[in-house]
Structure formats: structure tokens, C-alpha cells
Amino acid sequence: MNELSEEWVPILLEAARTVTGRRAGLDAAYLLTGICARLPGVDEAIVLLPDDQGRGVPLAGTDWPLFDDLLAFRADEDLCGAAREGTREAAVYADLAGQAGRWPGLARIAAAHGIAAVHTVPMEAFGELVGTVVLTSREHQALSAGEIAFVRGCAGIAAAGLLADAVAETLPSAVLRLTRHTAQQDQIAVWQAVGMLAAHRGVDLPSAEAMLRAHARDLAQPLVRSAERVAEGGADEIAGPGHDTRVLVVDPDRFTVSCLSDTLRAAGFDVTALVSAAAAQPAVPPPVAIIDQTAAGAGDLIRALAEGPGTQVIVISPVAVQQAPPATARVLPKPVHPSQVLAMVRALHPAARQAA
Incomplete structure (x- = not known):
């Protein structure tokens, strides 16, 4: 079945x-x-x-x-x-x-x-x-x-x-105007809260938005309610970097990217999936990055993240690649199963360790 x-x-x-x-x-x-x-x-x-x-x-x-x-x-x-x-x-x-x-x-x-x-x-x-x-x-x-x-x-x-x-069923002639007004007023509140939260926590806007959305999900309430709480001075209530569930996945094979992304998202991680390392330029590096060495620009990205603070780098490495990854990186040789990658992410990710 x-x-x-x-x-x-x-x-x-x-x-x-x-x-x-x-x-x-x-x-x-x-x-x-x-x-x-x-x-x-x-x-x-x-x-x-x-x-x-x-x-x-x-x-x-x-x-x-x-x-x-x-x-x-x-x-x-x-x-x-x-x-x-x-x-x-x-x-x-x-x-x-x-x-x-x-x-x-x-x-x-x-x-x-x-x-x-x-x-x-x-x-x-x-x-x-x-x-x-x-x-x-x-x-x-x-x-x-x-x-x-x-x-x-x-x-x-x-x-x-x-x-x-917008209560469109009772005011059909005003559907678009009221919907746009209500939704955009809420969006303004969210934008303001994201900016305030980013400044308060010292993170970039996507990270602040992820924190705000996680707060709304945790309380089973609309996003705008969490935004209003931030505007009222409740930024300290929004979980900090320990709730940053971002994971970067870079692999030239789209099927592999899809499998890894689906596995990680199902486990509660916020995944950014790319087929080229050249497109990966996060303003604030993610807590964990999974990078296949055969992806375009992978070497530079692996070195930059491994040498910088705050990111655990997992390198997917085929035997044929001669360039050794940085000593601080964790290496998984090909072929690798998504469950192996998930286990290592859970062991390294701050959000996973905090939940445990």
C-alpha cells in the first residue's frame, strides 16, 4: 500500500x-x-x-x-x-x-x-x-x-x-483592493520585523526571516503575529543562531541534489540547493555546507567556508579527485547514501545538537 x-x-x-x-x-x-x-x-x-x-x-x-x-x-x-x-x-x-x-x-x-x-x-x-x-x-x-x-x-x-x-465573499467588488491592502500591510510588518531582528541578532536578512518563520511555526501562529511581537520589543523571544537550520548543498548532479535536499528538508533543515558553487555566495555562511568536489568552483568555496568561522564543511569526494580538501572539512567518499549525509549533518549542525 x-x-x-x-x-x-x-x-x-x-x-x-x-x-x-x-x-x-x-x-x-x-x-x-x-x-x-x-x-x-x-x-x-x-x-x-x-x-x-x-x-x-x-x-x-x-x-x-x-x-x-x-x-x-x-x-x-x-x-x-x-x-x-x-x-x-x-x-x-x-x-x-x-x-x-x-x-x-x-x-x-x-x-x-x-x-x-x-x-x-x-x-x-x-x-x-x-x-x-x-x-x-x-x-x-x-x-x-x-x-x-x-x-x-x-x-x-x-x-x-x-x-x-480580505472577507472577499461578502465584498466581491473589492476583492483585489482589500486582499492587496491586508496582505501588503502584513508584509510591511514582516519586513520591518526582519530588519529589526537582523540588526538585533547580527545576521543577514534571509537568516532573520528564517528565525521569524520558525517562531511562527513553533507557536502555530501567522507570521505577522510573530512580526508584531518583534515590533513590540520581543526580539529576544525569537530563537537566535542556534535555531538557524540552514544547510547549503552543492552537487553538479540534479538528481543527487534533489535526493539530498528532500532528505534534509524532511528532517527539518532549511536547504539551499545548487548545482554550481559559483552561485553560492551567502552573506552569512550557513552552519553546515555539503559540497561535491566535482562541482564548478567547488575548490574555492570549500576553502573559503572551511577557513571562515561558523561553518562545518562536508566534502563529497570521488576517488579520482586529486586535490585534498582542507583538514577541517569532513569527507564522505562517493558513492554516498543520503542517510549517511543526514547522520553527519545531525552530528555537526548546531540546531540539531540543540534539539537533542
Whole structure:
């Protein structure tokens, strides 16, 4: 008999809490982008809500620089046609490097972030088109019909959460305005709290956001409630670096990256997965990094992290690689099973040791 994979249980529970709670619409948007970014053909995801002029206003995303550049490069203007026309169909923007004349904003953001294709999927619930999910891919590939259907289903759950916050069923003519106002006011509160928490703890913004989200999950409350607690002077209540569950995974094989990431996420770690070390430049290094020596730029990244403070480096090393890793690094020879990697991460990660 088939059984539900353990990794999806907390996701489903969080989705249920989101659509049945109040002021959890922003949580729904973040949950949606996080789920979408785990699809094999998706690298990053962003939720856009249309403003009164049809421009897409970013609400939640998995990549802060991409989030900012979407507006800076005016790429949202290339993506808002669906919102203006009220279409309910998914769309794909491919060959972005060769489409600068047609989609100038998208072409610029593609060049800046190494994006080859962008998909847009409508977010709709109760017959209302609420927003758009933007999915980016660094490879020239189209998502399958099944993947698009999966995203649409998850987007419907998130849209329901946003509409519930806006009491859309009683004021249908004000759905977009009220949803945007409520969600964006909550987002402002979260942004402010993340900035305050980052300054208070001396960490970067992604780390502060992870701490804030962990606090909300631990108390089973909306993200904005934890943000309001920080604004009230409760930053000390938010768990510090010991609750930093980040793990960096770098491996040139996408299947290996997916297997390791799924195993670590199921164990409660916040995973950043890359196929090239050249793209790994965290402002604050993660507590644990798992790096395959055959990945592009792996040698420099391994040395930089191993020589710096605060990061335990696990090197996945094939016999054929001649360059020895730094003495402070832990080495796992290929082939290695994900369970071996998980065991070593649990032994080295501060958050895992604290939980034990």
C-alpha cells in the first residue's frame, strides 16, 4: 500500500492551518513559493498581486535579490498581461536572451540571474483571479502539464487564504483592493520585523526571516503575529543562531541534489540547493555546507567556508579527485547514501545538537 511521504505531512498541516486561520494569507503566499521551488524544473518562485493599473506587486518569494530586481528592471510589466486581460491560462516565457525587444524587463533580469525560462500560473479561488505565481528556471525547459496542474492546485489554496483575509465573499467588488491592502500591510510588518531582528541578532536578512518563520511555526501562529511581537520589543523571544537550520548543498548532479535536499528538508533543515558553487555566495555562511568536489568552483568555496568561522564543511569526494580538501572539512567518499549525509549533518549542525 502506498503511504504519504513524511516530508509532505508538515506541509499539508501548514496549508490546513493557513486556509482555516485569520491573517494567514501572507503565510499562504510564502508556503506556495516554497512548495513551487521544490519542483525539479523550478529554481525560484514569486507571488505577484495586481495593483489598480495592472502592474504586478511582489508579495512573497524564495529569492530576495530576484524579488527586488523584478521591480528594479520593470520585469513585472512584461508579466502582467494576464492580469490585465483577466486570462486564467498559464504562460511560458522562453528564450529570454533572444527576446530583449519583446520582453526587455524579463531579458534584463534573465541576464542578471541566469534565468532561461519563466512560467506564470494564475492564482484563483471562489471564481476570482487573485494574483500570479511566477516560476523561474535556469534551464531551457517547459514544465509538464502535471507540474502546472500541481502549481495551480497549490495556488488555489494560497488564493483562498488571501481571499479569506480580505472577507472577499461578502465584498466581491473589492476583492483585489482589500486582499492587496491586508496582505501588503502584513508584509510591511514582516519586513520591518526582519530588519529589526537582523540588526538585533547580527545576521543577514534571509537568516532573520528564517528565525521569524520558525517562531511562527513553533507557536502555530501567522507570521505577522510573530512580526508584531518583534515590533513590540520581543526580539529576544525569537530563537537566535542556534535555531538557524540552514544547510547549503552543492552537487553538479540534479538528481543527487534533489535526493539530498528532500532528505534534509524532511528532517527539518532549511536547504539551499545548487548545482554550481559559483552561485553560492551567502552573506552569512550557513552552519553546515555539503559540497561535491566535482562541482564548478567547488575548490574555492570549500576553502573559503572551511577557513571562515561558523561553518562545518562536508566534502563529497570521488576517488579520482586529486586535490585534498582542507583538514577541517569532513569527507564522505562517493558513492554516498543520503542517510549517511543526514547522520553527519545531525552530528555537526548546531540546531540539531540543540534539539537533542
